[in-house]
Amino acid sequence: MLEKLERPDEVRRWKGRIPVSHRYTPGVAGDVFFTALRDRGVLLGSRCDSCDYTYVPARLFCERCFAELSADAEVGPGGRLVSFTISYTGLEGEPLEQPVAIGLVRPDGADAAIVHRIVETGDEPLEIGQRMEVVVKPDEERTGSIHDIDGFRPTG
Amino acid sequence: MARRVAVVGAGMTKFVRRAQETGKELAWEASRAALDSCELTLDDVDAVCLTSAPDAFDGVHMKGEYLSDGAGAFGKPFIRTYVGGGSGVFTAIQAWYTVASGMADVVLAVAEEKMSSTQPHPQGAFLTIFDNVLERPLGPNLLWIFALEMNRYMSVYDLDKRDIAQIAVKNKRNAAGHPAALLGQSDITVEDVLGSETLAWPVQRLDVSPISDGAVAVVVASEEAARRITDRPVWIDGVGWNLDTTYWTNRDLVFPEYVANAARMAYDMAGVTEPRKQIHIAEPYDPFDYKELHHLEGLLLFEPGKAPEAARDGVLNRDGDLPSCPSGGLLGVGNPIAAAGLMKIAELYWQLRGDAGERQVPGTPERGVAQAWGDLMQVGTVVVMGRDGVSRSSGSSPPATSDTVAATSLPVVQTPPYATAGHPLSDAQFRGAVGAVDHAVDARYEWDAGVAVGRFLDGLAEGRILGRECRGCGRVLVPPRMFCERCFRATDSWVDVRHSGSVETFSICHVAWDMTPLDEPQLPAVISIDGSDGGFLHVLGEVAPDDVRVGMAVEAVWKPEVERTGSILDIAYFRPRATGD
Numbered sequence: 001m002l003e004k005l006e007r008p009d010e011v012r013r014w015k016g017r018i019p020v021s022h023r024y025t026p027g028v029a030g031d032v033f034f035t036a037l038r039d040r041g042v043l044l045g046s047r048c049d050s051c052d053y054t055y056v057p058a059r060l061f062c063e064r065c066f067a068e069l070s071a072d073a074e075v076g077p078g079g080r081l082v083s084f085t086i087s088y089t090g091l092e093g094e095p096l097e098q099p100v101a102i103g104l105v106r107p108d109g110a111d112a113a114i115v116h117r118i119v120e121t122g123d124e125p126l127e128i129g130q131r132m133e134v135v136v137k138p139d140e141e142r143t144g145s146i147h148d149i150d151g152f153r154p155t156g
Numbered sequence: 157m158a159r160r161v162a163v164v165g166a167g168m169t170k171f172v173r174r175a176q177e178t179g180k181e182l183a184w185e186a187s188r189a190a191l192d193s194c195e196l197t198l199d200d201v202d203a204v205c206l207t208s209a210p211d212a213f214d215g216v217h218m219k220g221e222y223l224s225d226g227a228g229a230f231g232k233p234f235i236r237t238y239v240g241g242g243s244g245v246f247t248a249i250q251a252w253y254t255v256a257s258g259m260a261d262v263v264l265a266v267a268e269e270k271m272s273s274t275q276p277h278p279q280g281a282f283l284t285i286f287d288n289v290l291e292r293p294l295g296p297n298l299l300w301i302f303a304l305e306m307n308r309y310m311s312v313y314d315l316d317k318r319d320i321a322q323i324a325v326k327n328k329r330n331a332a333g334h335p336a337a338l339l340g341q342s343d344i345t346v347e348d349v350l351g352s353e354t355l356a357w358p359v360q361r362l363d364v365s366p367i368s369d370g371a372v373a374v375v376v377a378s379e380e381a382a383r384r385i386t387d388r389p390v391w392i393d394g395v396g397w398n399l400d401t402t403y404w405t406n407r408d409l410v411f412p413e414y415v416a417n418a419a420r421m422a423y424d425m426a427g428v429t430e431p432r433k434q435i436h437i438a439e440p441y442d443p444f445d446y447k448e449l450h451h452l453e454g455l456l457l458f459e460p461g462k463a464p465e466a467a468r469d470g471v472l473n474r475d476g477d478l479p480s481c482p483s484g485g486l487l488g489v490g491n492p493i494a495a496a497g498l499m500k501i502a503e504l505y506w507q508l509r510g511d512a513g514e515r516q517v518p519g520t521p522e523r524g525v526a527q528a529w530g531d532l533m534q535v536g537t538v539v540v541m542g543r544d545g546v547s548r549s550s551g552s553s554p555p556a557t558s559d560t561v562a563a564t565s566l567p568v569v570q571t572p573p574y575a576t577a578g579h580p581l582s583d584a585q586f587r588g589a590v591g592a593v594d595h596a597v598d599a600r601y602e603w604d605a606g607v608a609v610g611r612f613l614d615g616l617a618e619g620r621i622l623g624r625e626c627r628g629c630g631r632v633l634v635p636p637r638m639f640c641e642r643c644f645r646a647t648d649s650w651v652d653v654r655h656s657g658s659v660e661t662f663s664i665c666h667v668a669w670d671m672t673p674l675d676e677p678q679l680p681a682v683i684s685i686d687g688s689d690g691g692f693l694h695v696l697g698e699v700a701p702d703d704v705r706v707g708m709a710v711e712a713v714w715k716p717e718v719e720r721t722g723s724i725l726d727i728a729y730f731r732p733r734a735t736g737d
C-alpha cells in the first residue's frame with residue numbers, strides 16, 4: 001500500500017522555525033519581589049497564615065487556599081541547603097572548564113526553596129542541610145533581575 | 157445515564173491589551189471571582205479543567221501545568237484541554253462530562269490567555285498551522301485564511317461589506333456597558349469599520365478582534381450540589397463538538413458544517429427541535445465580524461446566507477428577537493483566545509439568571525447557546541444552557557419578549573460579580589518592567605514532505621499536478637494523500653489532473669504576518685483544480701487586484717524546468733485563463 005522509500009537521503013525536507021520570542025514580565029507579586037531585591041537587596045516572600053506557609057519568591061495568591069497574599073515577608077539572608085548538584089557539562093553537552101554547583105536553598109523564614117548557583121564553595125564538600133547565605137551584588141550593580149543574586153554561599 | 161449538570165458561578169478579569177499579571181495571576185483572579193460569586197472555597201472544588209491556547213503565546217511549555225496553581229488545581233485532579241479557538245467553550249464541555257459522569261460534584265473550569273508576551277506578534281506562533289511543505293513556502297499570514305473564507309461567504313451570498321461590518325458595530329456597542337471590556341464603543345458606526353485600514357481584503361482593522369490578555373472561570377456542579385449552592389442554577393442542557401478536515405482548501409468555506417454537526421449534537425441532547433424558536437439568546441464566536449453570521453447559520457438559527465438580513469432587521473440586537481453576542485463578544489470585550497470562548501458561557505450564565513446588569517437582554521430568556529470555533533478553522537464547540545422552568549422536551553417555548561417581564565422576570569443583580577482586576581500595562585511599563593526577561597525559544601524544525609506530498613512535489617518538478625484517486629468515494633484528492641479521510645481506506649492510484657482551475661476565493665493582503673505593511677499586496681487564493689475534487693492554496697499573478705473575481709478561470713504558470721526544485725513554488729503563480737477553449 002504505502003510506497004517504500006528507497007533513498008531515504010533524498011527525502012524532501014523543509015527547514016523552518018517558529019519566529020517568535022517572548023518578553024516575560026514578572027507580574028504583580030514579581031514586580032514587588034524584584035523591586036525589593038534591586039533597591040534593598042532583600043528576598044521578599046508571601047506568608048499565608050491560614051496555611052502556615054511562606055512562599056518565596058513572593059506570590060499574589062496562596063495556591064493552597066486561594067487567599068490573596070501580600071509580598072511583605074522578608075526571608076533570609078541565611079538558609080539551609082535542601083539539595084544540590086554539580087554540573088560538569090553545558091547546555092549542548094560540552095564539558096565546562098569550571099564545574100557549576102547549583103543549589104536548592106530554603107531561606108530562613110520561608111517554607112519554599114529557591115534554586116540558584118552555589119558560590120564560594122571552598123574546599124569543603126557540600127552537605128545537604130548545611131547553613132547557607134544569599135550573596136547579593138553591590139547596590140550599584142543591581143538592576144532588578146535574578147542575577148542581582150550571585151548565588152548562595154556555605155557559611156558552616 | 158449522564159447526571160444533570162449546572163453552572164453555578166462565574167468570574168472574569170478585565171480583558172486588556174497587556175496585563176501586568178502573569179498568566180497564573182490572571183487565572184487566579186478569575187477563578188477566585190468565580191468561587192466568590194457562589195460563596196465556595198477551594199476546598200469545595202473536586203477537580204479542575206483548564207484551557208489555554210498555544211503554549212507559544214505565553215512562551216511557556218506545559219502551560220497547563222504552569223497555570224494550574226492559579227486555576228485552583230493544587231493537589232486536585234487536573235486536566236488541560238486544547239482545541240484552538242474552540243477551547244474556551246470546550247473546557248465547559250469537559251467540566252460537564254467530568255460532573256455528568258459522576259467523577260466529580262464541583263468542577264472549576266478556567267480559561268486563560270496571555271498573548272502579549274509574544275514578540276514581535278502572536279501571529280508568528282500561528283504560522284506553523286499552515287502546511288509547512290505545501291503552504292508555508294508561499295509566505296502566508298494567518299489573516300489569509302479568514303480573508304479567504306470571508307470573501308467566499310460574501311461572494312456566494314452577494315453580500316456587501318456593510319452587511320458584515322454591522323456586526324462589529326453591534327458588538328462594540330454592546331460592550332460599551334461591560335465592566336470587563338477592552339473595546340466597547342457606544343458611538344461606533346459602519347463607516348468607522350469601512351474606513352479602517354485594510355489588512356487582507358475584505359478584512360479591515362475593525363473587522364477583527366485584537367489580541368488581548370485575560371482569564372475567565374466558571375463553577376460547574378452536579379444537580380444535587382447546584383441546588384445546595386444556588387437557587388438559580390443555569391443548566392448545561394446540551395453539549396456538542398465536531399471537527400472538519402484539516403485540508404481546509406478542500407472544505408466548503410461558505411457553510412460551517414462542523415458547527416452544524418456540533419449544534420445538532422447539542423440540540424439533540426437538550427431536546428431542542430426548533431432552534432430558532434427554542435433558543436432565546438446566542439453567543440456565537442466572533443473573532444471576525446463575518447464569523448458571527450457564519451456561525452449563526454452553522455448553529456441552524458438562520459438559513460444559510462440569511463443571518464446578514466436578520467442583522468439588518470435588528471433581530472440580533474440586544475432588544476431584538478434573537479440577541480446575539482449581548483456580551484459584546486470578542487469584537488467588543490476582547491480576544492484572549494481561550495478565555496474569550498469561556499466568557500460566552502459566563503455571559504449566558506449571567507443573562508439567563510438575570511444578572512447581566514446593563515447588558516441584560518429584555519424579557520426572560522430561558523435558553524441560550526454558546527459556540528466557539530478554532531483549530532485550523534475546523535472545530536465547532538457548542539453548549540446549550542437553560543434556566544429552571546424550561547421544559548427539556550418542549551418543542552415550542554415562545555421566544556422571550558418584553559411583554560413577559562412583569563410575570564416572570566428574575567431578580568436583577570445590579571452589580572455582577574466580576575473580578576475587576578486585570579491591570580493594563582502601558583507600552584512604557586511593559587518595556588521598562590523590573591525583572592522582565594526576553595527570551596527566544598531557539599528550536600528549529602525539519603518537516604518531512606511524507607509519502608503522498610513527496611510524490612506530489614516530484615510531480616511538480618516534472619511539470620505535473622498529481623492527485624490521488626479514492627475508489628471508495630470516487631474523489632480525486634488534491635492535495636493527494638495515501639489514505640482517504642472519509643472512507644478511511646488506502647487511496648488507489650495516482651492521477652494527472654489539469655493545470656487549470658478556478659478561484660474558489662481570494663484575498664488582497666497588505667500586511668505581513670507581523671502586521672508590517674507590504675510594498676506590493678499579495679493575492680493569495682484557494683484554487684479549485686480542474687479534474688479533481690480539491691484544490692490548494694497559491695497566489696495569483698499577471699492580474700490587477702481589482703480584476704480578480706471568485707470563480708475566475710486560472711492556469712498554472714510554471715517556473716522554467718531548470719529552476720524547479722520539487723516545491724510548491726515550482727508553480728510560480730496562477731494567472732487568469734481565457735475561457736471557452
Ligand SMILES: [Zn+2]
Nearest residue numbers: 048051062065
Ligand atoms: Zn493559604
